[in-house]
Amino acid sequence: MADALENDQPLLVATSLSKSYGRIAACRDVSFSLHPGEVLAIVGESGSGKSTLLQLLSGQLAASGGHVSYRMRDGVTRDLATLGEAERRFLFRTDWGFVHQDPAQGLRMAVSAGANVGERLMAVGWNHYGRIRETASDWLGRVEIDTARIDDAPRSYSGGMRQRLQIARNLVTEPRLVFMDEPTGGLDVSVQARLLDLLRSLVAELNLAVVIVTHDLAVARLLSHRVMVMKGGRVIETGLTDQVLDDPREPYTQLLVSSILPA
């Protein structure tokens, strides 16, 4: 982590990203860069444009203006809009992860947990069944799922287990960048704490760059280095996470911070 944060080459760069639906601007003129090992939280309430931004960044939605560039594993920086569909899918299967709020969107609910994790490995060319199973089992252990459950489908898992399985499925190919959309959203508070703890240690251990969308400032504080506050599709305040949360400048950020209920 020490070297990574001092690595001066950004991994992902967004330049003047915009998206409008007819006359409604969902995302306006967003620019930032993300370095390896850096965790950026995008906060704001529903409708602020944060999920749209995540989709633009991950190339799932075409921008109306601006562009996103990404430094590929071979060191070449590419504009995402110029990638072919096959290249983009390959990126998603290897170097990127996407953790959805609803695990059912990121998992195949009817196949076994082992297959859910193994599938990502097969997609990048692994073909030795024993090694795939061994690696899948290792990853279940790392996300604190009893490996005796490897042959069970996630349908039979609790919400917290499903979310941890989704994380294992994403991380098994050792991506460098993971997008997360409200990863602790639908979970009980105690389950949330455990998941956050797990995410925090995995992110540090694997030196992951993360863009995480959350409306929960406690999640942002625990996981992120930097925060972008969005309102009405615009970034209204950005900075070091503890700076923005302890010394918020903009009226809207002050409102967000002051709305946290003390535990």
Added chain:
Amino acid sequence: MTAMIDITDAKKTFTMHLQGGIELPVVSGVTFHVNPGECVVLSGPSGAGKSSILKMIFGNYRCDSGRIGIRHRDTLIDLATAEPRQVLNVRRATIGYVSQFLRAVPRVATIDVVAEPLIVNGMARADAQARAGELLHRLNIPERLWQLPPATFSGGEQQRVNIARGFISDLPILLLDEPTASLDAANRAVVVALVAEKKRRGVAMVAIVHDDEIRHLIADRIVDVTSFAAAA
């Protein structure tokens, strides 16, 4: 001698937008420096802005104007204008901060909470835990508690865990916000000894201490914050 901390004319005002945009002046004209091996104690009544100044030196509060010069790996960095990534680098390699309260992650064991700053800087886990154990032992945290998360500990125990975590690194600058506030005499003496050891290693420190006796024992110089508050 080259100062580790060199603050010039730093100013901080809070604008409370939810209270009709009231301007709350905190400090202005903050100017002082700290040399290696020196402990500067900030004095002044509650509300004079002592903690705010510490937070400005840590890059936790932003400055409206002025300069927070920090010597980081032999270069001078102005934290008042530094990029977030630079501030994080400075915190990892140069400035440690011992706050009054421990902000720990729910499930992490005490020994790991204390060892973490060393592990982040690349030390092997076992070595880092050994150093953490020594410090916890000196601060009278019984070994049977080391594997438990500190969330359930008493206030004094949590503060000692916090102190251990703050003192474990070999960072050249240390900021101390009331490090002895809820400690008994024996543990206060340990903190005084730890500060003296840091001075011998050339660490520059800025402290807030309300206890006159402790202040007398650790301060090389006292900076009266009242003048900065009055000017605001």
